[in-house]
Each structure stands twice: as C-alpha cells, then as structure tokens.
Amino acid sequence: MHSPGKRWSNDLRIGRPTLLALGLVVAMTACTEDATAPGKCPAFCPSRQLTVVDTILNIISRDSSYVGYVQPDSAQEMLAASAFGLDSRPIFLLGPVGTRALLRPDSTSDTTTVPYLSVDSATLVLQIDRRDTLASNLTIGLYRLPKTIGPTTTLADVAGPFTDSLVRTMNVDSVLHLAGGIDSTTGDSVAVVDSATGAVKIKISLDSVQANFLASDSGRTAYGIRISADSLAIVSFASVRGSGGPTFRWWGTFDSLGKKVVRLLGIGTNLFNSFVSNVSAPALDSNLVVGGVPSARSLLRFSIPRAIRDSAQVIRATLYLVPATAPAGLPGDSILFALTRVSTDLGAKSPCIPDPFDPLSISCVPPGLGDSAFVVAASAKVGRTDTIATDVTLIVRGWAADTVAPQALMLRGTPEGGNLVPLRLFSSRTTAFRPSLHITYVPRYTFGSP
Numbered sequence: 030m031h032s033p034g035k036r037w038s039n040d041l042r043i044g045r046p047t048l049l050a051l052g053l054v055v056a057m058t059a060c061t062e063d064a065t066a067p068g069k070c071p072a073f074c075p076s077r078q079l080t081v082v083d084t085i086l087n088i089i090s091r092d093s094s095y096v097g098y099v100q101p102d103s104a105q106e107m108l109a110a111s112a113f114g115l116d117s118r119p120i121f122l123l124g125p126v127g128t129r130a131l132l133r134p135d136s137t138s139d140t141t142t143v144p145y146l147s148v149d150s151a152t153l154v155l156q157i158d159r160r161d162t163l164a165s166n167l168t169i170g171l172y173r174l175p176k177t178i179g180p181t182t183t184l185a186d187v188a189g190p191f192t193d194s195l196v197r198t199m200n201v202d203s204v205l206h207l208a209g210g211i212d213s214t215t216g217d218s219v220a221v222v223d224s225a226t227g228a229v230k231i232k233i234s235l236d237s238v239q240a241n242f243l244a245s246d247s248g249r250t251a252y253g254i255r256i257s258a259d260s261l262a263i264v265s266f267a268s269v270r271g272s273g274g275p276t277f278r279w280w281g282t283f284d285s286l287g288k289k290v291v292r293l294l295g296i297g298t299n300l301f302n303s304f305v306s307n308v309s310a311p312a313l314d315s316n317l318v319v320g321g322v323p324s325a326r327s328l329l330r331f332s333i334p335r336a337i338r339d340s341a342q343v344i345r346a347t348l349y350l351v352p353a354t355a356p357a358g359l360p361g362d363s364i365l366f367a368l369t370r371v372s373t374d375l376g377a378k379s380p381c382i383p384d385p386f387d388p389l390s391i392s393c394v395p396p397g398l399g400d401s402a403f404v405v406a407a408s409a410k411v412g413r414t415d416t417i418a419t420d421v422t423l424i425v426r427g428w429a430a431d432t433v434a435p436q437a438l439m440l441r442g443t444p445e446g447g448n449l450v451p452l453r454l455f456s457s458r459t460t461a462f463r464p465s466l467h468i469t470y471v472p473r474y475t476f477g478s479p
Contacts, residue, residue, distance in 0.1 A: 081344065083469045089457040090332040092464070094318040095377035096311050096325040102180045102303035104446025105271035106158060108322075109254055109304070111262040113357060115449050117306035119254045119266050120178050120187065123277045125247035126295025130283055134292065145281035145294055151240035152216075152278040153233040153252070156267040157201075160227040161359045164261040167201045171233065173241070174251040184305040191253060196239050201231065240279070248279050248297055263359055265447065274299035311451040315458050316353045319366050320442030321451030328371070328379060329464060331428075331436040338429045340470040346425040348438075350417040350454045351462040356409050357450040363408040364452045365443045370403045370424055374435040381439055402427045406443065409452055417454075425468065 101108075107119035129142040153171070160167065173194040174187055204212050205219040212218065216234030242248050252275075256262050268274050277297035282289055311321035318325040337343070348368070356364045371379040381404070402423040409417055421438075428436050442448055455462035 081469060081471055083467075085465050085467045086334075087457070087463055087465050088332050088334070089329055089464050091330045092317060092327065092456050093376065094313050094316075094325055094327045096313060096318065096321070097323050098326055098441070099324040099445040100180065100303075101305070101322055101446060102301065103270060104304075104322075104324075105268055105444040106265040106447050107254075107268045107274075107302055107304045108306070108447070108449055109256045109262075109264050109266060110306070110449060111255070111257055112260070113263075115263070115306065115308065116184070117304050117308070117449055118184070118187075118191065119302065119304045120174060120182065120251070121253075121275050121302035122176065122178055122251045122300045123249065123275065123297035124300045125249040126279050126297055128244065128247060128294075130281070130292050130294055133285075143283050143285070145283055146289065147237070148240070148242035148248075148279060148281045148294060149237050149291060150280045151235045151242070152280070153235065154276045154278070155231045155233070155254075156222065156273060157229050157231065157264050158226065158267050158272060159265040160229075161261040161263065161362070162227045164264075165202060165259045167256065167258045167262070167264070169199045169201060169231070169233070170255040170257070171196045171198070172253045172255065174253045176246070176249060176251045178251050178303075179301065180303065182303070182305060184307055187253060187305060191255060196235065196252070197233070199231070199233050201229070205229065242279060248277075248295070250277065250297065261359055268302050269299040271444070274302045306449060308449045315456060317350075317440065317454040317456045319440045319452045319454065320364065320445070320448045322446055322449055324442055324445040325451055326377075327440040327454070328374075328376065329368075329438045329440065330374065331438075331466065333425070333428060333436055333466075333468075336472070337468055337470055338432060339473060340429070341473045342471045343422060343426050343429060344469040344471065345420070345467075346422045346469075347467040348419045348421045349465045349467065350407075350419070351464075352409055352414045352417070353453040353455050353459075353462075355414050356411050356452050358411040358448065360412060362411045364411065364448055365406065365408050366440055366452060367443045368405050368407060368419060368421065368424075368438045368440055370427065371435055371437050371439050374437050379435075379437065379439060421466075425466075 108117045109119055110117040129144050131140070131142055133139045133141070172191050173196055174190045178187065199217055201219055204210060204217050210219045218232045220230045222228040222230050241250070254266070256264060276299065279294040279297065280291055281294040283292055306322065308322055310323055311318045311325045313325070317327040319327055358364065369381040371381055373380060405419060405421060405424065407417055407419040424438070428434060442452070455464070457463045
C-alpha cells in the first residue's frame with residue numbers, strides 16, 4: 030500500500046504541465062487592455078490601445094516660385110498653337126549635307142564618290158507627339174526663314190518671313206485618311222505612331238524649287254511652321270531634345286558609270302529648334318507658379334511635427350493643392366506636373382533626387398523614371414479649379430526615415446516647356462486655400478508605463 034505522501038507526490042508530478050499552461054493563460058489574459066483576470070503586468074503591456082490618428086495639417090513653412098529654367102530651345106517639344114488667343118510657331122535650322130555620294134552605295138568595299146548632277150527634291154520629316162484627335166482639318170504651313178535664327182529669336186523677328194515666304198501647306202487629316210496614309214500625287218505621308226496620344230510621323234515632299242538647295246550653303250536651310258484647324262489647333266512637335274527633331278533628306282541625280290540615277294544626297298540634321306510665341310514669361314505673384322514658357326518651378330517646404338515623424342507608421346499622406354485660376358488648354362485635357370524631393374534646399378537651384386545622370390544638376394527625374402519615394406506625378410484639369418490630391422505617402426515615410434533630409438518638394442511641369450500657359454496654385458499666403466497635408470498614422474507604442 031502506498032502512503033498518502035507518496036500518492037500526493039505522484040499527482041503533483043503528473044499535473045505540473047497543466048498548471049503551467051493555466052498560469053500562462055492567466056498571464057496572457059492580464060496583458061490586455063480589457064483584462065478580466067486580476068493579474069497586472071505594467072512592465073510589459075502597452076500603456077494604451079493601438080490607435081490610428083487622422084489629421085490635416087497646414088505645415089508649409091515657406092513656399093516660393095522661380096522662373097527661367099527651361100527655355101523654348103531646350104524644351105522636349107516644339108509647341109504650335111493657333112487657338113484661345115495663343116499663337117506659337119516652331120522654328121528650326123537644318124545642317125548642311127555633302128555634295129558627293131557613293132558611286133556604289135550597295136558595296137561595302139568601294140568608297141568611290143561622285144558629285145551630284147542636280148538636286149531634285151527633298152523630304153521633311155516631322156513628328157507630332159501630342160494633338161487633339163477631335164481637331165479637324167489640321168493644316169501645316171511650311172515657311173522659309175532666315176538662317177540666322179537662334180535662341181534669342183522672337184515672334185516679331187520672323188513676322189515678315191511668316192507673311193511672305195510660304196513654301197507649301199499640307200492637310201494632315203486629309204492625308205491620314207487616304208489609303209495607307211499616302212498621297213500619291215504629292216508624295217506626302219502620315220503614319221500613326223501612338224493612337225492613344227494621337228502621335229503621328231509626317232513626311233512632306235518638296236520639289237527642287239520648294240526645297241531651294243543652295244550649293245554655297247551645302248543645303249543648310251531654316252524653316253518655320255504655322256498650324257491651323259477648324260478648332261482645337263494646338264499640337265506639340267517632337268524636338269531634338271525629345272523624341273527627335275525635324276530632319277531633311279535631300280535627293281539628287283548622279284552619274285553612275287554613265288547611267289543617271291536618283292540617290293540620297295544626304296540628311297540635314299537638326300542644328301537648332303525652338304518655338305516663338307506671343308506668350309511672355311510667367312509673372313510671379315503671391316501664388317505658386319508651375320510650367321509656362323520659359324518654365325517656372327515652385328518649392329514647398331514642410332515642417333512635419335516630430336510626433337508624426339517618430340510615429341510607428343505613416344499609413345497614408347496626401348498633399349492637397351488648390352488652383353488659383355482654371356488652367357488653360359484643350360478641353361478635357363490635363364496639365365501635368367511632378368513633385369520631387371530635393372537633396373539640398375538651395376532655393377531656385379535646389380537639386381532634385383535622384384538624378385542618375387548628373388546628381389549636382391538642377392534637373393529632375395520625370396515621374397516613371399524615378400523611385401516614387403522621391404518623385405510622384407500630379408495633374409490639374411483644364412478649365413477647372415478642382416482641388417488636386419496627390420499621394421505622397423512614400424515621400425513622407427522617407428522624411429521620417431531620414432530626419433536630416435530637407436522636407437521640401439520641387440513642383441515642375443512635365444515635360445518642362447510643354448505648356449504655354451502656366452499652372453497657378455494658391456500658396457501658404459492664402460489662408461483659406463493654402464496647401465495642406467492629410468496624414469493618417471499610428472502613434473508609437475509606449476511600453477513600461479502603468
């Protein structure tokens with residue numbers, strides 16, 4: 030027979046795992062805000078429940094606008110307009126070509142050249158990057174300009190040639206609707222490059238009189254473009270700094286072993302392109318200015334409270350901007366701009382980050398080419414003053430992670446020089462419509478407090 034003491038010892042050994050499990054459950058129950066058990070563990074439990082704070086802050090400490098960044102001759106597009114009181118005309122200078130051609134262009138070893146007998150024709154190649162596809166009878170007027178055009182040329186300087194030096198016209202829509210987009214009579218053609226944006230590549234054929242090859246200049250020539258349409262006559266031509274500027278192909282007759290043949294004499298590449306307009310540089314006032322010609326930028330400086338920067342997590346951050354005036358442009362279109370973090374606050378010369386090509390320059394990486402923690406895109410509807418809401422969550426999180434980084438954003442048009450009329454936004458000086466930042470965040474836990 031076992032003694033009572035021996036039996037109790039065996040029961041205790043068998044029941045220890047159960048008692049330990051029950052103790053753990055009690056301890057876990059006590060470490061909650063709504064504990065039902067009398068146990069307390071203030072050294073290990075959060076002092077309050079997990080909370081989410083949603084707040085709108087007017088924390089723009091300073092904001093400024095600057096003008097003169099991208100001039101027309103440095104823009105990615107050549108703007109042409111004849112609508113809404115806007116008059117803008119692309120101008121370009123094409124380089125010289127040689128006076129000789131290969132005797133046997135199909136040979137890889139024969140480098141013998143022969144002079145041309147005559148220059149018979151030329152082909153001008155243009156590309157329209159943006160246009161309103163609802164515009165009808167879009168017509169291009171090609172004018173011969175002085176070869177002295179340059180960055181300082183104004184609309185008044187070329188008013189004369191744009192009046193009396195018309196070379197020829199081409200109706201883009203008419204050619205586009207022909208079979209294959211080719212006019213067999215003139216040799217002109219139009220090919221769709223991007224149906225979403227309305228981008229088209231245009232080839233305009235010129236005869237020997239229209240092309241006017243001058244041997245003394247080896248084909249160096251300058252032209253200007255003026256557009257017209259039944260309505261919505263606003264288009265953007267590709268420039269040499271964008272997807273490729275105008276090119277000029279010269280065709281000549283050559284004597285090839287006693288036989289006359291027509292061959293390519295050479296290609297006049299783009300030496301200079303720009304656009305002249307009746308639009309003056311954006312005037313700076315109490316509002317923020319973005320875009321225009323030459324382009325303007327605005328710098329927003331933030332002062333985010335430390336409680337938010339030190340929070341456990343920024344869930345969402347949205348920047349609200351209010352247009353001071355309705356943006357001008359094609360109905361239904363939008364004015365695009367970018368918000369980019371700056372690496373150093375130097376005012377007008379603040380460098381944006383990241384710039385993989387030149388970290389010390391004042392240029393900024395366009396949206397889509399950079400990290401969204403550094404650059405985001407925004408847009409304003411033409412003809413409307415709706416509040417612009419832009420998600421800047423990753424940017425604010427970056428400021429929280431790098432507390433020594435300047436809390437500043439540079440606003441610039443995309444592409445810069447791509448809009449004749451600037452976007453104007455209310456600044457921090459207009460209390461009712463000043464920029465604001467809507468932040469949703471989780472405050473950091475405080476451990477060890479009763």
